[in-house]
Amino acid sequence: MPEDNNVTIIPTGCCHDCGGRCVLKAHLKDGRIIRIETDSGEEPQYRACLRGRSYRQRVYSPDRLKYPLRRTGERGEGRFERVSWDEALDTVAAEMVRIKEKYGNPAIFLGSGGGNQGLLHNADVIARMLVNFGGFTRTWGVASHEGALFASMATYGTMHTGNSREDLLNSRLIIMWGWNPAVTIQDSGTSFWLAQAKEKGIRIVAVDPRYTDTAATFAGQWIPIRPGTDAAMLIAMAHVIITENLHNQSFIEKYTTGFDKYRDYLLGAEDGIPRTAQWAESITSVPAETIASLAREYAATSPAALISGWGPARTAMGEQYSRAANMLPAITGNIGIPGGFAAGFMRAYTSRQRMMPGGPSNPVERGAPPRDDSLYKLRGGTNPTSVRIHSSKVYDAILRGRAGGYPADIKMAYIACCNFLNQHPNLNRGIAALKSLEFIVVHEQFMTPTAKFADIVLPVNTFMERSDIAAPWLGSPYYIYLNRVIDSLYESKSDLDICRELSRKLGILPLYGDSTEDELLRARANARYDVTDYDTLKKDGVLKIKLPEPVISFKKQIEDPENNPFPTLSHKIEIYSEHLAEMNSPLFPPVAKYISHWEGYDDPLAEKYPLQLLTTHDKARTHSILHNISWAEETEAHAVWINTADASARNIADGDLVDVYNGRGRIRLPARVTARIMPGVVDVSEGAWYNPDENGVDLGGCANVLTNDEQSPGGAVPMNTALVQVELVPATQEAD
Amino acid sequence: MVQVGFYFDQTRCTGCYTCAVACKDWNDIAAGPVNWLRVRAIEAGSFPNPFLAYLFLACYHCADPPCARACPVSAITKIDSNGIVVVDRDKCLGNKQCRSLCRNACPWDAPQFEREENARMQKCDFCRERFDRGEQAVCVESCPMHALDAGPLEQLKLKYGDSVEAAGFSYSARFKPSVLFKAKPRN
Numbered sequence: 001m002p003e004d005n006n007v008t009i010i011p012t013g014c015c016h017d018c019g020g021r022c023v024l025k026a027h028l029k030d031g032r033i034i035r036i037e038t039d040s041g042e043e044p045q046y047r048a049c050l051r052g053r054s055y056r057q058r059v060y061s062p063d064r065l066k067y068p069l070r071r072t073g074e075r076g077e078g079r080f081e082r083v084s085w086d087e088a089l090d091t092v093a094a095e096m097v098r099i100k101e102k103y104g105n106p107a108i109f110l111g112s113g114g115g116n117q118g119l120l121h122n123a124d125v126i127a128r129m130l131v132n133f134g135g136f137t138r139t140w141g142v143a144s145h146e147g148a149l150f151a152s153m154a155t156y157g158t159m160h161t162g163n164s165r166e167d168l169l170n171s172r173l174i175i176m177w178g179w180n181p182a183v184t185i186q187d188s189g190t191s192f193w194l195a196q197a198k199e200k201g202i203r204i205v206a207v208d209p210r211y212t213d214t215a216a217t218f219a220g221q222w223i224p225i226r227p228g229t230d231a232a233m234l235i236a237m238a239h240v241i242i243t244e245n246l247h248n249q250s251f252i253e254k255y256t257t258g259f260d261k262y263r264d265y266l267l268g269a270e271d272g273i274p275r276t277a278q279w280a281e282s283i284t285s286v287p288a289e290t291i292a293s294l295a296r297e298y299a300a301t302s303p304a305a306l307i308s309g310w311g312p313a314r315t316a317m318g319e320q321y322s323r324a325a326n327m328l329p330a331i332t333g334n335i336g337i338p339g340g341f342a343a344g345f346m347r348a349y350t351s352r353q354r355m356m357p358g359g360p361s362n363p364v365e366r367g368a369p370p371r372d373d374s375l376y377k378l379r380g381g382t383n384p385t386s387v388r389i390h391s392s393k394v395y396d397a398i399l400r401g402r403a404g405g406y407p408a409d410i411k412m413a414y415i416a417c418c419n420f421l422n423q424h425p426n427l428n429r430g431i432a433a434l435k436s437l438e439f440i441v442v443h444e445q446f447m448t449p450t451a452k453f454a455d456i457v458l459p460v461n462t463f464m465e466r467s468d469i470a471a472p473w474l475g476s477p478y479y480i481y482l483n484r485v486i487d488s489l490y491e492s493k494s495d496l497d498i499c500r501e502l503s504r505k506l507g508i509l510p511l512y513g514d515s516t517e518d519e520l521l522r523a524r525a526n527a528r529y530d531v532t533d534y535d536t537l538k539k540d541g542v543l544k545i546k547l548p549e550p551v552i553s554f555k556k557q558i559e560d561p562e563n564n565p566f567p568t569l570s571h572k573i574e575i576y577s578e579h580l581a582e583m584n585s586p587l588f589p590p591v592a593k594y595i596s597h598w599e600g601y602d603d604p605l606a607e608k609y610p611l612q613l614l615t616t617h618d619k620a621r622t623h624s625i626l627h628n629i630s631w632a633e634e635t636e637a638h639a640v641w642i643n644t645a646d647a648s649a650r651n652i653a654d655g656d657l658v659d660v661y662n663g664r665g666r667i668r669l670p671a672r673v674t675a676r677i678m679p680g681v682v683d684v685s686e687g688a689w690y691n692p693d694e695n696g697v698d699l700g701g702c703a704n705v706l707t708n709d710e711q712s713p714g715g716a717v718p719m720n721t722a723l724v725q726v727e728l729v730p731a732t733q734e735a736d
Numbered sequence: 737m738v739q740v741g742f743y744f745d746q747t748r749c750t751g752c753y754t755c756a757v758a759c760k761d762w763n764d765i766a767a768g769p770v771n772w773l774r775v776r777a778i779e780a781g782s783f784p785n786p787f788l789a790y791l792f793l794a795c796y797h798c799a800d801p802p803c804a805r806a807c808p809v810s811a812i813t814k815i816d817s818n819g820i821v822v823v824d825r826d827k828c829l830g831n832k833q834c835r836s837l838c839r840n841a842c843p844w845d846a847p848q849f850e851r852e853e854n855a856r857m858q859k860c861d862f863c864r865e866r867f868d869r870g871e872q873a874v875c876v877e878s879c880p881m882h883a884l885d886a887g888p889l890e891q892l893k894l895k896y897g898d899s900v901e902a903a904g905f906s907y908s909a910r911f912k913p914s915v916l917f918k919a920k921p922r923n
Contacts, residue, residue: 034764035762035764037874048878049752056761183752195748195881214750619753631761634768635753636753645783675779675785678783
C-alpha cells in the first residue's frame with residue numbers, strides 16, 4: 001500500500017567517486033523529490049550510505065549554480081555576473097579558437113576527474129569534443145590508485161587481480177593493509193561481507209597508522225605503522241617467510257619468475273643488509289616480533305587474503321609498497337584460489353570499463369613516443385604516452401611549460417567533473433598557475449574553490465536530472481540504471497548537452513551524432529553480454545548478476561598454466577621484472593625494495609616539521625563533493641586527528657583550533673585529540689573546501705594546501721607524504 | 737499489549753551515520769539541533785590499545801517512559817496497540833515554558849527541540865506510518881551493515897536474545913527502554 005497516492009517512486013542510483021555504486025529510490029511528489037530510499041530488494045543489497053541519503057539536499061541546495069556566469073573580479077575572488085548560455089558558449093568557443101590558432105591544440109589542457117562516474121555522463125564527453133576540435137593536453141597519474149596500478153601491471157600484467165567480495169568468507173586470515181572500506185566503500189557491500197567474515201570466526205588484522213572505523217569494527221588486531229614505511233614491513237615479512245622456509249617452493253617454481261633475485265635482496269646479498277624484522281622495526285616502528293609473527297601466521301594459514309589498500313601507495317615511493325604487497329601472495333601461493341587474494345589492483349568482475357566505448361585517438365598524442373619510465377610494453381595499464389603531464393606536475397607544467405621540459409605550453413584550462421584546485425597537491429602553487437592562464441572554463445554544480453578561478457562557469461545538472469547507467473566502482477557483478485527523476489533545475493544542463501551545443505558553435509563534428517540519451521545508453525547496454533534486457537534494467541533500476549561461483553582472479557592461470565599464461569612479458573608472475581630492469585634506475589628496482597624518500601620520517605626536514613601528514617578519505621564526503629551539504633557535514637566535524645601525546649606536548653586539547661603548516665601553506669581547523677592515530681602522525685581528511693583569510697591562511701582546512709606537487713617514480717601521487725607542524729592558534733587570531 | 741522496540745548490533749556498526757541522515761531525509765528535518773536519531777562515538781583506551789564503539793540512540797519507546805511522567809500537560813503518551821511513545825505537539829507547552837522537563841527526564845536525550853523560542857518537543861516516532869503499513873523504520877532499512885532491526889520486542893528477543901547491554905549504554909529497570917543490543921566487547 002503506497003503511503004501517498006500522489007507519490008511516484010523512481011529507481012535511480014548514486015554515482016560519484018566514493019568507492020561504491022548504490023541503489024537510490026527517489027520519491028517524487030508534484031515534480032519534487034521529497035524523500036530517498038535505498039535497496040530493499042533481494043540480497044546482496046547495494047544500500048546507499050549517508051552520501052546518497054543526503055542527496056536531496058544537494059539537488060535542492062540554494063547554492064546550486066543556476067545560470068552561466070562570467071567573471072567580473074580577479075581570479076579567485078568569486079565575483080561573477082549572469083550571462084546567457086549563448087553569450088557564455090560564444091565566449092568559450094571564441095577563446096578556444098583563438099588559443100588553438102595562436103598556440104596550437106596542446107595549449108588546451110583538460111583538467112578532469114571522477115566527479116561524475118556514469119557511463120555516459122562523465123568527463124569523457126569533454127575529451128571527445130576536444131578530440132574533435134583537434135586535440136588537447138591531459139594528465140596521467142590517477143591520485144587514487146596510480147601506485148597500485150603500476151605495481152599490479154609490473155607483477156601480474158593486469159589490473160584484474162581481485163576476487164569478488166563474497167570470497168572473503170573463504171579465507172582463514174584477512175589482512176587489511178591500509179584499507180578502510182567502512183569509509184572508502186571499495187564496492188558497495190564490502191563492509192557487510194567483512195562483518196560476515198568476522199562473524200564466521202575468520203581472523204582479521206589491520207595494518208594502518210590509524211585505528212580506522214574498519215579496523216575498530218572488524219579487526220582482532222591493530223598494527224600501527226609509520227606512513228611511507230609499509231614496504232619495509234612487507235619486505236621483512238617476506239624475509240621471515242623465506243628464511244624460516246615457510247614459502248611455497250613449488251608454486252614459486254611453477255608460476256613465478258625472478259624469485260632468486262628477490263631473495264638476494266632480502267638476504268642482503270647485494271649490499272650486506274639483510275631485511276630482517278629487526279631491520280624493519282627501526283624503520284616502521286612496528287616491533288620485530290609483531291612483524292615476524294604476522295609473517296608466520298600469513299604463511300601458515302591457507303588460504304589467506306592480503307588486501308593491500310591504495311592509500312599506502314599514495315606516497316613518495318608508493319609503487320614499492322604495492323610491489324612488496326604483491327610478493328607475499330606470490331611466495332605463499334595465495335593466488336588463484338578461493339579465499340586467497342593476489343593483492344594487486346583488485347579489479348574483479350569486469351563490468352566497468354567494458355561498457356566504455358573506445359573513441360577516436362587524441363591528435364595531440366598521435367605518434368608520440370612512450371615515456372621511458374613507463375611500462376609501455378604492457379597493455380591495460382596507464383596510457384604511457386610522453387605528451388601527458390603527471391597530475392602532480394600540472395601546476396609546474398603551466399608555470400614552466402616547454403622551457404621546463406614539459407610537452408606543452410598550456411594557455412587554457414577546460415575543467416569539468418573535478419574540483420581541480422582543491423584536489424591536487426600544493427594548492428598555493430595551483431593558484432599561481434591558474435592565475436597565469438589566458439582562459440579557464442569550468443563546468444560545475446557549485447561555486448567551488450576551482451570555479452572561483454574560472455572566466456566562464458557553466459552550470460551542470462546532477463545525476464537526478466539526467467539518465468545514465470552506472471557500473472560498480474571496482475568489480476562487483478551488477479549494474480545500476482539512473483533514471484532521470486526531475487528536469488534540470490534552473491538553467492543547468494548535462495556536460496553532454498553543453499558539449500553538443502559548444503560543438504555546434506565550434507563547427508566541429510556533432511558529439512555522438514544525433515543519438516538521444518536513451519539510444520546511447522541502450523547501445524552501451526546492448527554491447528554487454530550480461531545485460532540481457534535494457535528495458536528491464538531501466539525499469540528495475542538495478543541488475544544483479546548471479547554468478548555460479550565467486551570471481552577468483554588467475555584461477556585459470558593456476559589450474560591450467562600451459563593454456564593460460566599470465567599477461568606479463570614472461571607469462572609468469574614477475575617477482576623480478578625485466579621491463580623494470582631495462583629502465584636501469586635505482587628508482588625503478590626490478591624487485592620490490594624499500595626506498596627512503598623525501599619528507600619521510602627520517603628526512604632532516606622533520607626537525608622543523610616533525611609530524612607526518614595523512615590526507616585520508618572522509619566518511620561524509622566523496623572527495624570534495626558534499627562538503628557544502630549540511631546533513632552530511634554535521635555528522636562529524638572536519639578536524640585534524642592528532643595523537644594524545646603529540647597534542648599534550650603542544651598544550652592542545654580536543655576541539656581546540658589549531659594551525660597545521662609547513663613551507664607550502666597553513667590551514668586552520670579544530671584538533672581531534674585521539675588514541676586512534678599513532679604518535680608522530682596527523683590526519684586531515686582531503687576534500688574540505690579551501691577558504692583563505694586575508695593572510696592566505698586556509699580556514700576551510702583543505703589538506704592540499706600542505707601536500708607536495710611531486711610524483712613518485714612510477715606515478716603515484718604522494719598525498720600521504722608531507723611533513724607538517726601543528727600549533728595552537730594564538731588567542732588574538734582566534735578571536736578574529 | 738504489544739511493545740515495539742529496536743535491536744542494535746553494536747559489533748557491526750562502523751559509525752557511518754547513514755541511519756541518522758536517512759532519518760533526517762525521511763522526516764524532513766534540517767541540519768541542526770534536532771536529531772531524532774543520534775549516533776554517538778564512544779572512544780576509550782590509550783595508544784596503542786584504543787577502544788571505539790558507536791551507539792545508536794533514537795527513542796527507545798520505554799515501557800514506562802520518564803518523559804511522559806515528566807510532562808506537566810500529558811502531551812506525551814503511549815499508543816495502546818504498539819507502545820510507541822508519541823508527543824502531541826499541540827498540547828506541548830514548549831521548552832521555555834516547561835524548561836524541557838521531558839528532555840531532562842530522558843537519559844538518552846530522545847526529546848528534541850529546534851533552536852526557536854519556546855520550541856515544541858519532537859522525537860522519533862518509530863516511523864509509525866511505515867510500521868502501520870507493515871514496513872520497517874527507515875533507519876533499519878537504511879543500514880548498510882544490517883545492524884538494526886525493529887518490531888515487537890518479544891519477537892526481537894526470540895531472534896536476538898534479551899541482552900540490554902552495550903558500550904555507552906546503561907539500562908534503566910525503572911523506565912524499561914524497548915531496546916536490545918549485541919554489545920561490542922572491550923578489547
